[in-house]
Amino acid sequence: MASTRPVVLDDRLLIEELLVGLPRGRGRRIELHTTSYWYYRACRAAALGAGGHLSGPFERLAPADQRAAIGTLLELRDDIGLPDPRATVPLMVQLAARYERLNLLNLEAAAAARVLSATVWLSESGAAGVLPEVLDAEGVRWSSIAV
Numbered sequence: 553m554a555s556t557r558p559v560v561l562d563d564r565l566l567i568e569e570l571l572v573g574l575p576r577g578r579g580r581r582i583e584l585h586t587t588s589y590w591y592y593r594a595c596r597a598a599a600l601g602a603g604g605h606l607s608g609p610f611e612r613l614a615p616a617d618q619r620a621a622i623g624t625l626l627e628l629r630d631d632i633g634l635p636d637p638r639a640t641v642p643l644m645v646q647l648a649a650r651y652e653r654l655n656l657l658n659l660e661a662a663a664a665a666r667v668l669s670a671t672v673w674l675s676e677s678g679a680a681g682v683l684p685e686v687l688d689a690e691g692v693r694w695s696s697i698a699v
Contacts, residue, residue, distance in 0.1 A: 556583040558668045560661065563590040563606055564675035566632070567598070568699045570625055571613075574673075585633040587640075587664050589657045598622045635664040643667060651686055658683045665692045673697045 557580045561569060566586045568574055576582055586594075597606030599622055613621055628634070643663035648654065654662075661683060665672045672687055672694040679696035687694045 556581045558583045558585060558670035560665050560668065560670045560672045561586045561590070561632075562661070562672070562674050562678045563593040563597070564678065564699065565673050565697055566590060566594045567606060567625070568675075569632070570629070571621055574697065583633070584631060585635060585664065585668055585670060587657075587660045588634060588637070589660050591628060591634065593657075595625055598625045633668075635667055639667045640664050647686075647690070654682065654686060658686065662686055662690055662692060665694075666690065671695060675699060 559582050561574075561584060563586075565574060569584065593606060611618070640660060640663040643666055644656075644659040647659050647662055651659075658681075661672060664670070665687065670692075672683075672692060674683065674694055674696050676696055676698055679694075684694055
């Protein structure tokens with residue numbers, strides 16, 4: 553039986569997975585997760601869009617397809633996990649003490665990855681931010697994924 557590899561998707565990659573699917577390499581099965589804040593940002597962008605990198609993929613769809621895609625996002629698939637706040641919040645507090653300038657979104661992402669022993673998949677824009685440096689310092693694996 554093949555082992556699974558937990559992966560935490562950022563908001564842009566979550567959108568990509570739900571709209572068209574992300575490429576999967578051969579070998580180990582991927583177990584997908586995201587965070588509550590990345591999920592919220594993806595839903596907000598889809599439903600309220602402003603034409604940015606998160607809402608742009610929805611705006612390119614025909615109106616009927618757009619409504620269906622937004623509905624799919626608002627009812628997150630069962631195979632995409634959301635880490636339990638009981639495990640992530642205490643770790644977020646510890647991380648906040650070490651990285652005082654890290655925002656809530658990034659604290660949750662780093663904590664979720666640690667709790668799940670997961671690799672974080674970041675979109676190119678996410679990989680250009682401050683999170684990769686913190687993930688490196690915390691010994692959390694991450695990859696930049698082009699969409």
